[in-house]
Amino acid sequence: MKKEDFYFDLPEELIAQDPLEDRSGSRLLVLNKETGEIAHHVFRDVIDYLNPGDCLVINDTKVIPARLIGSKVGTDAKIEILLLKRRENDVWETLVKPGKKAKPGTKIQFGEGLLTGEVIDVVEEGNRLIQFTYDGIFEEILDQLGQMPLPPYITHQLKDKNRYQTVYAKHSGSAAAPTAGLHFTPELLEEIQKKGVQIAHVTLHVGLGTFRPVKVENIMEHHMHSEFYQIEASEAEKINRAKEEGHRVICVGTTSCRTVESAAGDDGKLRECSGWTDIFIYPGYKFKILDCLITNFHLPESTLIMLVSALAGREHVLGAYEEAVKEKYRFFSFGDAMLIQ
Structure with missing residues (x-):
């Protein structure tokens, strides 16, 4: 399977630069994974496609303001x-620009010395391990000094940091938002629950591997970065119960999908667990848990478009993307959504 099999032509003006004022007012393309049939809706209509007894799986990770601008001491x-x-004892694996100025022993200060870092090692792909020193609480200092690490195709900082968080973000640790979840409002989630749909929370801290391009021609040679995930017993139980009773599991975003698929046992059941996953889902993959997926529109030739193609078939997905381009849907992180059912 070649990388170019997942290429589509995307006009640059369709890349959304800002979130909509009303989260649930974005558009929703509904794709039937069996027939390739397409319907156009507004996102809040997603509730009409959810049935009592279904389980909606959301990723409650929280993006940290992980971008720090500092100066080299000296x-x-x-x-x-x-x-x-995050490693142990205030050591973090980091991406440093420009890397040539960050040899081991280099000291960097941020916020006039509020935070200091020392490069202690170079690890895979030129990433640096940095040991931080500070007075107080690291998260509070980060909140004060850090910026949201927006994807490379977003050209300016956000006025409101919270628009790059889901309304249910809880556990800090992501370098990028699980963007399919950005469309939900507290009101919409409440209506979904009132309809008898179970909502299960899982956590996967999204790494920048999400944006890492596939550089190899043969996609099976691509290696994913590992990301930390966690599922609590009560949430695993909700998902298992839906499956056992013949209802559907609908994952919100590729990160929720990768979490449940990584954690599923050979018996197709979930248990309380945590660990690291580098699962790479592409056509030919047999889903163990997921039945339907709510997702955004992804980059050409990305691992994410490969994942959705594994669920709905490459032809159906590329056909839906072609339709989305024609209908001028908004693409990527702040763009419109798609329900594959």
């Missing part, structure tokens, strides 16, 4: 850091 050269993974 030369005052500007250095930008992106926090990727």
Whole structure:
């Protein structure tokens, strides 16, 4: 299977730069995964496609303001850091720009010394391990100094940081938002529950691997970055019960999908668990838990369009994308949504 099999032509003006004022007012393309049939709706209409007894799985990770702009101690050269993974004892794996200025031993200060970091090692793909020192609570300092790590195709910072968080974001740790969840409002979630749909929370801390392009021609040679996930017993039980009773499991976003598919046992059941996953889902994959998916429109040749193609078939997905381009849907993180059922 080749990377170019997942290419489609996307006009740049369809890349959404800002979120809509009303989260649930975005558009919703509904794709029938068996027939390829397409219907056009507004996102809040998603409730009409959910049935009592179904289980909606949401990823309650919270994006941290992981982008820090600092200066090299001694030369005052500007250095930008992106926090990727928290290790032990205030050590983080980071992406540093420019990397050549960040050899081991380099010290960087942020916010006039409120936070100081020292590069202690170089790890895979040139990422740096940085040991931070500070007085107080790290999360509070980060909140004060950090910026939201928006995807590379968003060209400006947000006025309101919270628009890059889902309304149910709870557990801090992501370098990117699980963007399919950005369409939900508290009111819509309440209506969904009133209809008799169970809502199960899982956590997967989204890494920047989400935006990492597939560079190999043969997609099976692509390696995913690992991301931390967690499922509590009560939430696993909700998902298992829906399956056992013949109802559907509808994942909100590719991250929720990858969490439940990573955690499923050989018996097709979920249990309380946590760990790291580098699962890569592409056509030919047999889903163990997921029945339907709510997702945004993804980049050409990305691992995400490969995942949705595994669910609905490449032809159906590319046909739906072609229709979305024709109908001028908004693409990527702040764009419109798609329900594959």
